[in-house]
Amino acid sequence: MQTVRVNLGPRSYDIALTSTDPAGFAAFARRAAPKAKLALVVTDANVISHASTVASGLQSVGIHSQTAVVPAGEASKSVARLEALYDALAELPADRGTLVVAVGGGVVGDLGGFAAATYNRGLPLLMVPTTLLAMVDSSVGGKTGVNHPKGKNLIGSFHQPAGVWIDTAYLASLPDREFRSGLAEVVKYGVIQDPEFFEYLEANAAAILARRPDTLVHIVARSCRLKADVVEQDEREETGLRAILNYGHTFAHGYETVGGYGAWLHGEAVAAGMVGESRLAERLGRIPVAVTDRQVRLLTAFGLPIAGKPEWATEALIDVMRRDKKSQAGKLRFVLPTRLGHVELVDGVSEDLVREVLRT
Amino acid sequence: MQTVRVNLGPRSYDIALTSTDPAGFAAFARRAAPKAKLALVVTDANVISHASTVASGLQSVGIHSQTAVVPAGEASKSVARLEALYDALAELPADRGTLVVAVGGGVVGDLGGFAAATYNRGLPLLMVPTTLLAMVDSSVGGKTGVNHPKGKNLIGSFHQPAGVWIDTAYLASLPDREFRSGLAEVVKYGVIQDPEFFEYLEANAAAILARRPDTLVHIVARSCRLKADVVEQDEREETGLRAILNYGHTFAHGYETVGGYGAWLHGEAVAAGMVGESRLAERLGRIPVAVTDRQVRLLTAFGLPIAGKPEWATEALIDVMRRDKKSQAGKLRFVLPTRLGHVELVDGVSEDLVREVLRT
Ligand SMILES: NC(=O)c1ccc[n+]([C@@H]2O[C@H](COP(=O)([O-])OP(=O)(O)OC[C@H]3O[C@@H](n4cnc5c(N)ncnc54)[C@H](O)[C@@H]3O)[C@@H](O)[C@H]2O)c1
Ligand SMILES: NC(=O)c1ccc[n+]([C@@H]2O[C@H](COP(=O)([O-])OP(=O)(O)OC[C@H]3O[C@@H](n4cnc5c(N)ncnc54)[C@H](O)[C@@H]3O)[C@@H](O)[C@H]2O)c1
Ligand SMILES: [Zn+2]
Numbered sequence A, B: 001m002q003t004v005r006v007n008l009g010p011r012s013y014d015i016a017l018t019s020t021d022p023a024g025f026a027a028f029a030r031r032a033a034p035k036a037k038l039a040l041v042v043t044d045a046n047v048i049s050h051a052s053t054v055a056s057g058l059q060s061v062g063i064h065s066q067t068a069v070v071p072a073g074e075a076s077k078s079v080a081r082l083e084a085l086y087d088a089l090a091e092l093p094a095d096r097g098t099l100v101v102a103v104g105g106g107v108v109g110d111l112g113g114f115a116a117a118t119y120n121r122g123l124p125l126l127m128v129p130t131t132l133l134a135m136v137d138s139s140v141g142g143k144t145g146v147n148h149p150k151g152k153n154l155i156g157s158f159h160q161p162a163g164v165w166i167d168t169a170y171l172a173s174l175p176d177r178e179f180r181s182g183l184a185e186v187v188k189y190g191v192i193q194d195p196e197f198f199e200y201l202e203a204n205a206a207a208i209l210a211r212r213p214d215t216l217v218h219i220v221a222r223s224c225r226l227k228a229d230v231v232e233q234d235e236r237e238e239t240g241l242r243a244i245l246n247y248g249h250t251f252a253h254g255y256e257t258v259g260g261y262g263a264w265l266h267g268e269a270v271a272a273g274m275v276g277e278s279r280l281a282e283r284l285g286r287i288p289v290a291v292t293d294r295q296v297r298l299l300t301a302f303g304l305p306i307a308g309k310p311e312w313a314t315e316a317l318i319d320v321m322r323r324d325k326k327s328q329a330g331k332l333r334f335v336l337p338t339r340l341g342h343v344e345l346v347d348g349v350s351e352d353l354v355r356e357v358l359r360t
């Protein structure tokens, strides 16, 4: 078992990583929540079997649990589902020490995490991510929340987990498209923070796609460490540093909105978004074309898109970017690479330049 | 204008106190939220006029606002009302810098505060308390939340305000019974933390009941300071220190539950609760009878009850106390005075002793 420590003072916690130690979970849960006697396991319909393994593990260390199953999919990140979890917690009945265990992808993590954040002013939370995206992104950093008809993740709060248990064996059942989508965020960490990690991904693309256990553990561990490095310095998105995680995401937000949620998975939009934003950096003279080309090759190897669909209108995409909260006072703002492994926040990018990039 | 500073590191804030400076609010709001352009004012039907004064003040410093009015009363602390506030915030539309301003009693503060805590992962919050209870208790300390059918304040989180503006002139319209009820918590601070303040209350009871402006500002300021002292040392109820604020509240919880919410106001239950718990301390040999007697005289002067109603069955009261979260493993646990101005957490108090006190 490998461990990534997230250092946040009194809110510090461990991310445990394994591909071979399913039984280790119980001991980890006990350590993360030494006094818990009761737990609510939150999961979705596609991963019930993983949730029941988790429930047995909890039972083996004296933590009795109930399981709340939500339908798979983004629609479960709603106030209505949240209320159902509050009811389930009240039924247990939960007290201050009751553990919430989220077994699933980012949807279950965000929803279950927010219930934990707000029940009894905060219950201990264990994350057991089962998608690659949840392992490398949504389980790390403490963001929890649900959607509002007017906006994604509009209702939420920061609530750091007591621990994260990552068993890459769970990825065996993950559909290929979901797996590849998660790789986009992995590539992102290489571009924004770690050129050697980017090279590792280039050199090991085949092993990654074949989901070789040791390779998976390595890329997940490195991604968690890199995200944790950012979160440790800007836990609540106050200093601006955490914004570097948005590389590729301004374009991606355009693709997701114009394409309609569902046309592309999030990671697909991020992949094409990174290429677009990297081209922008080229035109601003910030990077040589080779930096973009290497991203294009790697993302292509991972079966990810490198440009928006031709039918998505440039002006509609620009419109979304203009409204994006990462832009201020009419000017467009982007997180752009200065070299492989480093990005900067760049203000005042002209819309015409963005148009040019979108049209090529 | 007097100021009480609440020191919580990056979450520090000022409580401004005045009885003569209604115009000062606007400048205070601007200082507390330097970048805000937009605000949602949350209020209840009884204090709309105060809310519109607040809205004009905001406008005068360039903060445009909308007002959300909830029905007066505890029933407004619900997930349904919370959702309505989320909708109002989305309508504005609110962004990360939008201010939530709670103008009202503890109900409006807890509800509006929780909306602020959870919209966009946390909006800046200004508290403008209009009841004595809200001025001396609920506006200080960062607890926010709503009720669940299974329990009061079951859904909530800690969210410190950016500032608290207290104008004791608002108390002019407060019904007498609400005012007296708020005094119970004021007396509590004297008993648990500050014998000189207790003496001040004894010496100035008539001026307080006459709501003399300078006297009101003094007792509110001192109460805020005393509560802030506790909150600064135990912001999130983790070290146990914050428990001293529960003096009188274990008995009170019994009276409120057995009497049914509505029979007594919270402060009335706390008044009788303090006397009961003080008698318990006497029987345990922790304090002389004089300590209780002084509380009895002061609470009586304030028109507050000093014992439960005779029709409330002792066993029913004990039952509630047994279930109270402040009790552990079947034993009863109380916060009890050791002298005027000091309390301790006492475990393992026998139910028979509690019975004896309840029956006298
Ligand atoms: N909190 C954060 O910091 C953060 C960061 C990024 C994304 N997110 C959120 O994460 C969500 C997306 O997460 P996601 O991509 O994991 O989506 P998801 O949770 O919807 O999971 C994707 C699909 O895979 C299924 N699935 C999950 N694990 C499986 C497994 N092991 N085997 C088979 N099927 C499995 C799910 O049932 C679902 O159908 C979004 O709501 C997004 O807003 C949050
Ligand atoms: N967050 C905390 O730390 C904390 C602490 C103590 C209590 N509380 C909560 O506070 C709530 C009780 O607060 P409350 O006693 O202020 O009740 P409240 O907010 O219901 O106000 C009491 C009544 O007075 C009216 N009112 C308010 N200001 C007025 C004014 N200036 N003039 C005329 N009428 C006015 C209200 O409309 C209401 O009818 C409870 O829900 C309790 O759980 C919270
Ligand atoms: Zn992303």
Ligand SMILES: [Zn+2]
Binding pocket: B137, B185, B249, B266, B270
């Ligand atoms: Zn109280």
